[in-house]
Amino acid sequence: MLYALLCYNDEDVVWNWDKKQDDEVMARLAVVRERLERTGKMGPSLRLLPTTAATTFRKSDPPLVIDGPFAETKEQLLGFYILDVTHLEEALQIARDLGEANPGGAYEIRPLAVYNPGGGAFTPGAVPAEVS
Amino acid sequence: MTDPAWINAAITAARPQAVGALLRYFRDLDTAEEAFQDACLRALNNWPKNGPPRDPAAWLIMVGRNAALDGVRKRSRQTELPPEEVLSDLDDAETRVADRIDARDYRDDVLRLLFICCHPDLPPTQQIALALRIVSGLSVRQIARAFLVSEAAMEQRITRAKRLVAAGDAEFETPGPAERAERLAAVMAMLYLVFNEGYSAADNPDRAELCAEAIRLTRLLLRLYQTEPEVMGLLALMLVQHARTPARFDAEGEVVLLDDQDRRLWDREMIAEGLALIDKAMRHRRPGAYQVQAAIAALHARAATPAETDWLQIDRLYATLERLTPSPVVTLNRAVAVSKTAGAQAALEMVAPLAERLAGYFHFHGLVGALNLELGRSEAARTAFDKAIALANTPAEAAHIRQHLDRLQSEHARGPV
Incomplete structure (x- = not known):
């Protein structure tokens, strides 16, 4: 059973961490992540940059390009993990472990309908060098 | 269990909004600051026991406001200060306050705070000091260290700035659109100054933190001006x-x-x-x-x-910058791009007219030296490097020019090639 574990928190708080604090949280999360990756229960995970860097494309007619995130909320989507577990209970246990490593905010555990792992020509970070 | 690092980050993040709202209530910077400090002390005591509130800013605003009002009441001997336990059951009240603090209040409160710090009558050094104290919440000692002055001198600078700001009551009204644009430009200039203070001394950790702080405040400003x-x-x-x-x-x-x-x-x-x-x-x-x-x-x-x-594109961008903000320093920077696309000779011709205005500018002589060196004119290069070294602002700048001079020296010793 595939789940997305969506990480919500107040980005004002998270992006207020100093480098040391950020590194410590990331190191604690890495311990949990690497353990789960070894068991094959965790797939890709990623972290999003602040919503001030976001652009929203409204599929209206004509389409509208708006500066900023889709929704102005108190807590923002800051990243996610892809989990492969047998029961929801297992996903909740993972949420508990991650939450202990990084308190504050909430995780939304949402089943996945389609999962395309990508591959082929997709190499993250390769594009910017070519664009220049 | 609530991690102290999390509490600190939450308080720092909530600070501009909370102090801004308290300033709206009390119309006095010192009262707003004291009320916020009071709320923070109670948060440090309360949050680890009762868990963090869902909206830390709303909690701090409400507790800060009550504390300040209690202070007034206590002074006038009307009522007793309420016991601390009263504060632990804030959930309902907190939600109501959070509802009332809508997006517009938030924007206006934070903007007012930034605008006050960038009051047109304040010199830039006082604007920066005030912003770092009031908006960022850095201690006077931290700010003094970053600007290499004594704590007493910094305290005085901040007090003087506050007094000047307090004198103008109109400050607490939201400025109109034209004035807003002007004040926004002043806020951006102040933030860039803070950044540059840190950037120019990134080898000093006390000052390097200013870069991160400037980035944090600019993200906040962008949230207000998406x-x-x-x-x-x-x-x-x-x-x-x-x-x-x-x-x-x-x-x-x-x-x-x-x-x-x-x-x-x-x-x-x-x-x-x-x-x-x-x-x-x-x-x-x-x-x-x-x-x-x-x-x-x-x-x-x-x-x-x-x-x-892409030096060609950089050259074009510097040409645009010359139009937007004409200055000999911009032209000097453009000359670096020109030296890469059209050669050192073209760049030298571009900077020649700047010689008088930039006579006392380290980077001018450094560039002239480097361009002459590239063209094989050792004598002209040496003259320029000698001038540069005399104008160096930091030991590192001097050391860099010294390397060029040493190389010239050793080439000279080997004889002409």
Whole structure:
């Protein structure tokens, strides 16, 4: 059973961490992540940059390009993990472990309908060098 | 269980909004600050026991306001100070306050705070000190250390600034659109000054923190002006420059020039955020000085090696910057790009008319020296480097010029080639 574990928190708080604090949280999360990756229960995970860097494309007619995130909320989507577990209970246990490593905010555990792992020509970070 | 680091981060994040709202209630900076301090003390006591509130800013505003009002009441001997336990059951009240603090209040409160710090009558040094104290919440000692002055002198600077701001009551009204644009420009200028204070001394940790603080406050400003391309440009400029920090100094603390930096040390996350912002800003087709400078920094950031730098585009951007903010220093920078595209001779011709105005500018003589060196004119290069070394602002700058002079010296010793 595939789940997305969506990480919500107040980005004002998270992006207020100093480098040391950020590194410590990331190191604690890495311990949990690497353990789960070894068991094959965790797939890709990623972290999003602040919503001030976001652009929203409204599929209206004509389409509208708006500066900023889709929704102005108190807590923002800051990243996610892809989990492969047998029961929801297992996903909740993972949420508990991650939450202990990084308190504050909430995780939304949402089943996945389609999962395309990508591959082929997709190499993250390769594009910017070519664009220049 | 609530982690103290989390509490500190939550308080720092909530500070501009909370102090801004308290200022709206009390119309006095000192009262607002004291009320906030009071609320923070209670938060440190209360949150670890009762868990963090869902909306820390709303909690701090309400508790701060009550504490300040209690203070007034206590002084007038009308009622007793309520027991601490009363504060632990705030949930319902907190939600109501949070509902009332709508997006517009938030925006106005934080803007008012920033605008007050950038009061047109305050000199830039006082604007910076006030903003770091009031908006960022840095201690007087931290600010004094960052600006290399005594704590007493900094305390005095902040007190003087507060007194001047308090004298003008009109400050507490929300300014009109025209004045807003002016004040926004002043806030951006102040933030860029804070950043540059940190950037110019990134080898000193007390001062380097100013870069991170400037970035944090500019993100906050962009949240208030989501569609303002110059704010995007300013944040992008800071991010892309700050991203180079790990590569800017060698093990001995000497400056490493852009061309010689190990680009693998650049912070890719910051660069990605900066590039996204500059792309967003460009879509508005309303160029400004911060956007153009950010675009120049972005072209350097996009080049995997110095040889891949798009100097032609950089030359064009400097030409735009010359139009937007004409200055001999901008022309000098443009000449560097010209030396890469059209050669050292063309660049020398471009900077020749600046000689008088930049006679006392280290980088002018440094560039003239380097260009002459490239053209094989050792004597002219030596003369320029000698002038540069006499004008060096830091030991690192002097050491860099010294290297050139030493090389000239050893080439001379070997005889003409």
